[in-house]
Amino acid sequence: MSLSVKKITKIGLPLILGGILVWYMFTIIPPKDLLEYFKNANYWWIVLGLFFGVLSHLSRAYRWKFLLNPIGYYPKFVNSTLAVLVGYLVNLTIPRAGEVSRAAVMTNYENIPFEKGFGTIVAERMADLIMMLSIIVITLFVQFDFIFELLTKNFDPIKIGILLGALVIAFVVFTRLVKKAQSGIGLKIKNFILSLSEGVSSIFKMENKWAFIFHTVFIWLMYIAMFWATIPAIEGLNVSFGAVLVGFIAGGFSIAATNGGLGLYPVAVASAFALFELPEKTSLAFGSVMWASQTLMIIVFGGLAFLFLPIYNKNK
Secondary structure (H helix, E strand, O other), X not given: OOHHHHHHHHHHXXXXXXXXXXXXXXXXXXXXXHHHHHHHOOHHXXXXXXXXXXXXXXXXXXXXXXXXXXXXXXOXXXXXXXXXXXXXXXXXXXXXXXHHHHHXXXXXXXXXXXXXXXXXXXHHHHXXXXXXXXXXXXXXXXXXXXXXXXXXXXXXXXXXXXXXXHHHHHHHHHHHHXXXXXXXXXXXXXXXXXXXXXXXXXXXXXXXXHHHHHHHHHHHHHHHHHHHHHHHHOOOOOOOHHHHHHHHXXXXXXXXXXXXXXXXXXXXXHHHHHOOOOOHHHHXXXXXXXXXXXXXXXXXXXXXXHHHHHHHOOOO
């Protein structure tokens, strides 16, 4: 497969998937009904959610300095913030391209070598991955009784036990194979795990590690707060804390799968809420409002960042 075909596939497939999922959503909740939910939404709650989102972006921009300062670079906070916003905007068009554009912005306006800036962003992503995994583990503990009841209610306990035993054996075999891997996908997985562990250890070795950890936790708390604060905007949703966590995780994975969660975000959130027997149409409406408000915020602030960057740095 040529490089151009790979690029087209990488960009086109998520868009096609998003389009199919939008069509699927409209088979459940017609556009006219969805529009009514948007008209009747309480926008004060949406604004509150967006406020938490803005705080997360500012914290992310500020956290970046704890990785750049030790290697000798001290960018202006304004440029760091604008670079973060540009990165989010670019990610809406080409998944994962935002990290590249973010590093490129700092190269152009702060003279930070691209490879060094990009390296710090990769380290950030590792910290974010750890936070996402931590939230999943916390959710499993918080919702253990619910998950256990859900599984035993829908599946034979003996089959669940056999499956868990098989998973443990598979994990042990997989771990040993990865450790011995010298080439192929096994080596890639091993290198990824090693990079992840190195990234974690480097966090605890940095000079301002506690400030970095604080901002990392704060960023993710703001993500959850943004999700939770937007729920009352749609009438008819009585969502428990456990459902908030499960819905948040489902939405988070959907953003990585398609362009900013296009089409998939509302469906993923509604599917998560369905586990808690919440109404499907209302859940889809909430997911749509949540996705639309986030996306609009990124488009507006990201677009302004593109325009403001050359103005703010006109003397360079």
